Amino acid sequence: MSDKNSLLEAFKQTKYQVNGHGARNVQVLKDVFNDLDGQLESEMYGKGKIIEEFQEKMAAILGKDSAVFFPSGTMAQQIALRIWCDHKGIKKVAYHPLSHLEIHEEDGLKELHQIESILMADKNRVIEYEDVRGMEEEVACLLLELPQREIGGQLPEYKTLEAIAAYCKEKGIILHLDGARLFEILPYYEKSAAEICSLFDSVYISFYKGIGGIAGAILAGDEAFTEKSKVWKRRHGGDLISLYPYFLSADYYFERRIGKMKQYYEGAKELAQFYNQCYAVSTKPQVPVSNMFHVHFDAPKEEMEQILTVICRETGIGLSSYVREATNNASFYEVSVGDLYANLPHEQ
Amino acid sequence: MSDKNSLLEAFKQTKYQVNGHGARNVQVLKDVFNDLDGQLESEMYGKGKIIEEFQEKMAAILGKDSAVFFPSGTMAQQIALRIWCDHKGIKKVAYHPLSHLEIHEEDGLKELHQIESILMADKNRVIEYEDVRGMEEEVACLLLELPQREIGGQLPEYKTLEAIAAYCKEKGIILHLDGARLFEILPYYEKSAAEICSLFDSVYISFYKGIGGIAGAILAGDEAFTEKSKVWKRRHGGDLISLYPYFLSADYYFERRIGKMKQYYEGAKELAQFYNQCYAVSTKPQVPVSNMFHVHFDAPKEEMEQILTVICRETGIGLSSYVREATNNASFYEVSVGDLYANLPHEQ
Structure with missing residues (x-):
């Protein structure tokens, strides 16, 4: 629980967040x-x-x-x-x-x-x-x-x-x-x-x-x-x-x-490719067919939360604010590409 | 129908509206x-x-x-x-x-x-x-x-x-x-x-x-x-x-x-008293117990719509934007006293 919260907190502090359109605020x-x-x-x-x-x-x-x-x-x-x-x-x-x-x-x-x-x-x-x-x-x-x-x-x-x-x-x-x-x-x-x-x-x-x-x-x-x-x-x-x-x-x-759906879709395909180049990481679907996909890890939720927290703190990039448990000691999260993706420096 | 719409239109043009807190707008x-x-x-x-x-x-x-x-x-x-x-x-x-x-x-x-x-x-x-x-x-x-x-x-x-x-x-x-x-x-x-x-x-x-x-x-x-x-x-x-x-x-x-409920209640009692002084008009309850009451007329809906339309046009005071049918050829509308009542010139 404390790890999950520290990921969420670290995520909120990041300069760049990869998913969505930005904070759901007033x-x-x-x-x-x-x-x-x-x-x-x-x-x-x-x-x-x-x-x-x-x-x-x-x-x-x-x-x-x-x-x-x-x-x-x-x-x-x-x-x-x-x-x-x-x-x-x-x-x-x-x-x-x-x-x-x-x-x-x-x-x-x-x-x-x-x-x-x-x-x-x-x-x-x-x-x-x-x-x-x-x-x-x-x-x-x-x-x-x-x-x-x-x-x-x-x-x-x-x-x-x-x-x-x-x-x-x-x-x-x-x-x-x-x-x-x-x-x-x-x-x-x-x-x-x-x-x-x-x-x-x-x-x-x-x-x-x-x-x-x-x-x-x-x-x-x-x-x-x-x-x-x-x-x-x-x-x-x-x-x-x-x-x-x-x-x-x-x-x-x-x-x-409505005019940016193609941009989100292309962004999702690009981002999925980045993820799929990483060790023990794969996306579902492998090639996205919309602005969304899931990122799967061959590592348990707690470990991924720690890794993502470190990424947030060291790179200022928030990949996800949470990780969910999958079967076989694996884990995943959902990605939805929106407006924020275009603002990222592509040095990830 | 056309009378009803002309009452609503005339009501919207009035300078003073008696009921409620004002327009339900953005x-x-x-x-x-x-x-x-x-x-x-x-x-x-x-x-x-x-x-x-x-x-x-x-x-x-x-x-x-x-x-x-x-x-x-x-x-x-x-x-x-x-x-x-x-x-x-x-x-x-x-x-x-x-x-x-x-x-x-x-x-x-x-x-x-x-x-x-x-x-x-x-x-x-x-x-x-x-x-x-x-x-x-x-x-x-x-x-x-x-x-x-x-x-x-x-x-x-x-x-x-x-x-x-x-x-x-x-x-x-x-x-x-x-x-x-x-x-x-x-x-x-x-x-x-x-x-x-x-x-x-x-x-x-x-x-x-x-x-x-x-x-x-x-x-x-x-x-x-x-x-x-x-x-x-x-x-x-x-x-x-x-x-x-x-x-x-x-x-x-x-x-x-929340602090004005007594003001609305007192306003409703005063307004009901005005109505009850008019010929063929009565309120229900006679003495309000909240900010609301109904005004009943011994006249059919269509006639009251015409009268209210004339009042809107000649006095600039909107008493109601609609009239509803009651039994026995009578009619009524609902009054809810809110912020607007305090703004009325009391020459009605």
């Missing part, structure tokens, strides 16, 4: 609102010019009829799956074993919606076409997370996505996209967001990953779907009188960062 | 963050100095062991009732027929938590001791809303509260306070928040009514209760990475307005 909000006219009226419970304009903008970008802003992806995705389960009359959905819904949401999907999850594929790889075709259980909906965050941000081939989408359409399985990091994969696939989303019936995107906003999510789909999602948003307690602190920030950072 | 947020140091670090998923300090402060004010900040009261209260139902092993709660849970939440309590509501008392009056004593159904929890908003903000006598609390304790019924407007009733009861809350097992308060914040709520109770509420907060999708835009604003406006 300045992130101040930068947005300094520029905004104070007379701009709040939306009221999801209604009003400023929220509707943002939702329409995001719907257009995602190539969907309609979009609804949510305070969180947890809320947006549970609601999406609930709507599709009700629509199909089947209380089962399929997703990856390391889906956010399965490991980070305290079983909200089961506890609040009584929806059963069918875990697809081995947890160390992405869902492939054969997994979908081989699925024995009847499910209302299949959720694909692109990229698959918990395994370093891996992606299937684009033609696999097309094959899965065609199969689901044929079999009447609804296809939902967990696109928390959708914009981050566009440079690799060389597709627009709308092209990718056209394979899916509904899509969720997040604003505090690559976009670097404060919080919040968009859920998009056809009009009947998004109208139902508003009712469920109210039931969940997410239909706040004012969500503008989030969606105005989302819009601000979207405009500033 | 300036409300800017005023908070202009004063704050940009280096202040965000909390992370409910953990961190700034959220914990605020929660501890509010717990102390409410006289409870522990408090948790929620994005909304809808979320906080459903969760409170769910925890108490699980605790008692009974999926039933009792509340007023015009409780927020019953009429404004799209049946979230039933749809998400499968909790049945027992509606107490006639909808035109508050819940009295006899209603509680006469309750035939076994419920896990009784929710009291103080003041009862949808009937103009009425209150039972304080001794009634004490009798209900004693009865619930004896019978093992959990007592929860919907204190959305708790601070607004302290001048009438001449009690502290902690004194009132001591009658209840758990309490919810809101930050965008009398306090005039942007959004958000506190749920308070014993440690076991609030710890469970954090798990449910995550399940609901309310455990955002950053809630600071709300709780820092809540704290800012709490400090600026």
Whole structure:
């Protein structure tokens, strides 16, 4: 514990931090609102010019009829799956074993919606076409997370996505996209967001990953779907009188960062190459397909924390503020390349 | 519709508006963050100095062991009732027929938590001791809303509260306070928040009514209760990475307005007296017990909209931006006295 804290402390003192866009501090909000006219009226419970304009903008970008802003992806995705389960009359959905819904949401999907999850594929790889075709259980909906965050941000081939989408359409399985990091994969696939989303019936995107906003999510789909999602948003307690602190920030950072996704992606590939040249270090995926990857070490967490603390203190470069345990006495951490990477002196 | 819009438009043009604290615009947020140091670090998923300090402060004010900040009261209260139902092993709660849970939440309590509501008392009056004593159904929890908003903000006598609390304790019924407007009733009861809350097992308060914040709520109770509420907060999708835009604003406006509750209350009593002197106009309650009341007219909604529009245009005073239909061809609107009332020239 003391080592972990000393790594975090040493990390905070470094001049250069490699990952992300910078500190998650109040300045992130101040930068947005300094520029905004104070007379701009709040939306009221999801209604009003400023929220509707943002939702329409995001719907257009995602190539969907309609979009609804949510305070969180947890809320947006549970609601999406609930709507599709009700629509199909089947209380089962399929997703990856390391889906956010399965490991980070305290079983909200089961506890609040009584929806059963069918875990697809081995947890160390992405869902492939054969997994979908081989699925024995009847499910209302299949959720694909692109990229698959918990395994370093891996992606299937684009033609696999097309094959899965065609199969689901044929079999009447609804296809939902967990696109928390959708914009981050566009440079690799060389597709627009709308092209990718056209394979899916509904899509969720997040604003505090690559976009670097404060919080919040968009859920998009056809009009009947998004109208139902508003009712469920109210039931969940997410239909706040004012969500503008989030969606105005989302819009601000979207405009500033959407054009930099290729830069982040190229940075991630370069950085991964550096890591892979080091002894007992490897990245997953070996060549990143987005701005993110995992760095794995053939050394236990405690040892890596000590090494990283020393690197922080001696070089002024913060590679990571934490290390997580892996199996077989190994360890890893996650890297997300953002604005900070471009500021690094390349003498690492 | 066109009349309603012309009232709203005329209202927005008025020099003096009688109700509330002023426009719900972006300036409300800017005023908070202009004063704050940009280096202040965000909390992370409910953990961190700034959220914990605020929660501890509010717990102390409410006289409870522990408090948790929620994005909304809808979320906080459903969760409170769910925890108490699980605790008692009974999926039933009792509340007023015009409780927020019953009429404004799209049946979230039933749809998400499968909790049945027992509606107490006639909808035109508050819940009295006899209603509680006469309750035939076994419920896990009784929710009291103080003041009862949808009937103009009425209150039972304080001794009634004490009798209900004693009865619930004896019978093992959990007592929860919907204190959305708790601070607004302290001048009438001449009690502290902690004194009132001591009658209840758990309490919810809101930050965008009398306090005039942007959004958000506190749920308070014993440690076991609030710890469970954090798990449910995550399940609901309310455990955002950053809630600071709300709780820092809540704290800012709490400090600026908590000392003015008596001024708002006295203003409401004075304003209600003015209304009651007018022909075919009456307030409910006749003498307010908080900063709020309803104004009832013996005239249909459309006629009142026209009259109010004329008043807006000719006097520059905005009494209300809307009128709601009542039974028997009558109509009403809600008044909440806030900062603006003190700025009025008293020549109305």
